[in-house]
Amino acid sequence: MTNVILEMRSITKEFPGVKALSNVNLQVKQGEIHALCGENGAGKSTLMKVLSGVYPHGSYTGDILFDNEVCEFKNIRQSEERGIVIIHQELALIPYLSIAENIFLGNEISRNGVIDWNETMMRTKELLQKVGLKESPQTKVEDIGVGKQQLVEIAKALAKDVKLLILDEPTASLNENDSENLLNLLLEFKGYGMSAIMISHKLNEIERVADSMTIIRDGQSIETLDMKKDNVNQDRIIKGMVGRDLTNRYPERTPKIGETIFEVENWTVYHPAHAERKAIDNVSLNIRRGEIVGVAGLMGAGRTELAMSIFGKAYGKKISGRIVKNGKEVQFPNVTSAIKQGMAYVSEDRKGNGLILMEDIKQNITLASLDKISKGPVIDANKERIEAENYRKKLRIKTPSVLQKAGNLSGGNQQKMVLSKWIFSEPDILILDEPTRGIDVGAKYEIYSIINELAAEGKGILLISSELPELLGMCDRVYVMNEGSITGEVTKEEASQETLMMYMTKQKVRG
Structure with missing residues (x-):
């Protein structure tokens, strides 16, 4: 397991007014599960988007070497052709299509420009067997649970001859049993020589399956640890992520x-x-x-x-x-x-039901209580901005401006925004x-x-x-x-x- 399959050198990525990544380095060995850890907004997902071509070559500085070759991916298709496949936290499946249609969407098996459905169904059955799903290839994705949908995503990755599988918070929406099954599957793939990068906030899962890990903090790679040789435990990971010991995970309270x-x-x-x-x-x-x-x-x-x-x-x-x-x-x-x-209700689905991602922070914070910032039917824009700025400071939402789009914030800051919205409603x-x-x-x-x-x-x-x-x-x-x-x-x-x-x-x- 000494062969390095992936090396990312001095990766720097900037957005207007923000340096998201600064000289980040990452090495992943052949046939290992490599954990990528850091706080929300540390730069983990940005780094993986650079790797997978979501942020194309030319929009960042630094080098990507895969199988000892320099890669300059212009899009996701190019990275997938090399065997790098990313599964995002928000699953990219179409609910009204069948499992088979989802697995081969954009990667269709065809003869003379016509989809070969017999071959598609046969290949789907083989892939479902590999990930332990007994569903029919013709079952619609909307008719299976989230845990099984995650397995369909992995089957979709396997259909692309994956060499390096990237999983972004793969168990975030799964129950304990489905999480256990998914982790066992990752270990099984590792046994076949597949490499994986796993982004997760569930430190117990990282302890269980990862061979090594890289910690990113404030857009910089802090350290890479061998899980066994360095005797890594959860307290050690937390210290690397937040830059300090977090002796008590829950703040003291006298009710x-x-x-x-x-x-x-x-x-x-x-x-x-x-x-x-x-x-x-x-x-x-x-x-x-x-x-x-x-x-x-x-x-x-x-x-x-x-x-x-x-x-x-x-x-x-x-x-x-x-x-x-x-x-x-x-x-x-x-x-x-x-x-x-x-009454106030903070939904478990902050992106689907809690926020309007295309709108800015101030609009999201005041959305449930527009009457408090309005004069008749007209919104007082100045008052709206003052109130939003107050909650930005009060809840320590990390953003340069309340005019920033909600979708650009990290998960933790989005959650603070949802809380702000409901606290504002008193x-x-x-x-x-x-x-x-x-x-x-x-x-x-x-x-x-x-x-x-x-x-x-x-x-x-x-x-x-x-x-x-x-x-x-x-x-x-x-x-x-x-x-x-x-x-x-x-x-x-x-x-x-x-x-x-x-x-x-x-x-x-x-x-």
């Missing part, structure tokens, strides 16, 4: 919990597409002033469906039950009414759905601090998370869900990963 300010009673919701199926079954919960209440559960347990149905009936049909706020029963017939009555109750998904440890700590500050102001927080350490580190109480029902309620003193997992797998009593 000041008051009276009950929010109650959901006997909440039942039916699936929007299957009228006979209950998505949420007779759920009751409460939140007290200044309290952070967690919601745990495996993927499909109904956590997001519960949150969205409470927040202005944004999910489900035939919704029944009561919501009581500050001692009075309230009605949220739609999202607008929920916002006006002091809610009493905040529902936070996976607020730190896909975010590095440094940015997580900042967001945890913001959540604690909101609780200290007397707001009630409902925190949904798939990360059990996060729930244990942040919450005063945790409700556990399975199959649309509450299967347990655990205090901070009683809570442990084992206890939560027991309730997460507990079957509900069927009447």
Whole structure:
């Protein structure tokens, strides 16, 4: 494993007013899994876009050597022809096409200009077998789960005779079981001699599968470590990423919990597409002033469906039950009414449902509360900018200007922008759905601090998370869900990963 398959030398990439990469160096050996670590905005994805031709030769300085040859990729097709294939965090599949059509899209098997469907289906079956998928090649991508879609992306890469597979946060949207399967698959490919670069914020996964790792901080390569020889552990990785020891992953907090300010009673919701199926079954919960209440559960347990149905009936049909706020029963017939009555919902999908990526920061921050910056039907542009600038500073959003497009920010800064939007609406109750998904440890700590500050102001927080350490580190109480029902309620003193997992797998009593 001494042969170097990839070498990137002194890569420098600039955008207007920002040096994203500065003399970055990276070496990947043949047949190894190489982890690329760094905080959000450190330059990891930018480096991989340089490598894969998204940022073409001439838009950066430095050299790329692949298989000992200097490469000057002008586009993604050229890098793929050499066997370098990148799988982005946001999967690039077309839901309405079949698995086979997606795998060979842009890489069609044809004879005399006509697609050979028999050969396409046969090759698809072979590729699906390699990645452990038993689905029919003709199954539409929209009909399979996210974990299986990730495997389709890998099959698509294998169809291009991949030599170096780049995975950007491959398990960010997967449950524990699907993540485990994907990591095992990577190790299997490594056994066949394939090389891989893995970008991930899940340090336990890096510890498990990576042979070596390069840490990038503020656009510079800090160090490259051999995972075994250098005795690398999570604390060592964090120190390299953030430039300091992060002794406590969760900020200290002394809760000041008051009276009950929010109650959901006997909440039942039916699936929007299957009228006979209950998505949420007779759920009751409460939140007290200044309290952070967690919601745990495996993927499909109904956590997001519960949150969205409470927040202005944004999910489900035939919704029944009561919501009581500050001692009075309230009605949220739609999202607008929920916002006006002091509710906020930070979606788990910040790019799809939380932000308008093509708009600037100030517009995104004020979007949910336009009445606060308007004079009649006219937006006061000066007031909008002042308010946005205030939240940029308050939440430490790293950007030179509130006129910057939301899509240009790192994941952690985008998440702070979503939080800014909802804090600006001055809610009493905040529902936070996976607020730190896909975010590095440094940015997580900042967001945890913001959540604690909101609780200290007397707001009630409902925190949904798939990360059990996060729930244990942040919450005063945790409700556990399975199959649309509450299967347990655990205090901070009683809570442990084992206890939560027991309730997460507990079957509900069927009447």
